[in-house]
Amino acid sequence: MLHARLHRTADADPLAPLDKHAITVLATDLAERNRRALHALAEAMDTRRYAEILDALVDAARQPQLTAQARHPATHTVPCRVAEAWRNLKTAAQLKPLNPNAA
Numbered sequence: 001m002l003h004a005r006l007h008r009t010a011d012a013d014p015l016a017p018l019d020k021h022a023i024t025v026l027a028t029d030l031a032e033r034n035r036r037a038l039h040a041l042a043e044a045m046d047t048r049r050y051a052e053i054l055d056a057l058v059d060a061a062r063q064p065q066l067t068a069q070a071r072h073p074a075t076h077t078v079p080c081r082v083a084e085a086w087r088n089l090k091t092a093a094q095l096k097p098l099n100p101n102a103a
Helices: 002-010 020-045 048-062 075-094
Strands: none
Touching: 002 020
16 A cells, blocks of 8 residues: 555656655565564464454454443433533633644
8 A cells, every 4th residue: 555655656746756766765665564564463363362352352242241321222321421522622622723823
């Protein structure tokens, strides 16, 4: 994905072409980082810990641990849960200047 984006960006302005060697160096570096990341991911997914996490997620999906509030209808629970977050957002928005260049 980054590789394709790099080439799209490099080819975007025909009047100001980028250094092809620099693009090749960056693309090679991205490919190597991607290779290492995929290798690390494969190693992590081949561990007992990963298998235990997957098992725990499957168990949680099959038998979710619900609170007493889960028995209430969403029309009652959701507004109560959202109200505090909404107040916090509203307060934070009032503290921030509208103009990002303003002090």
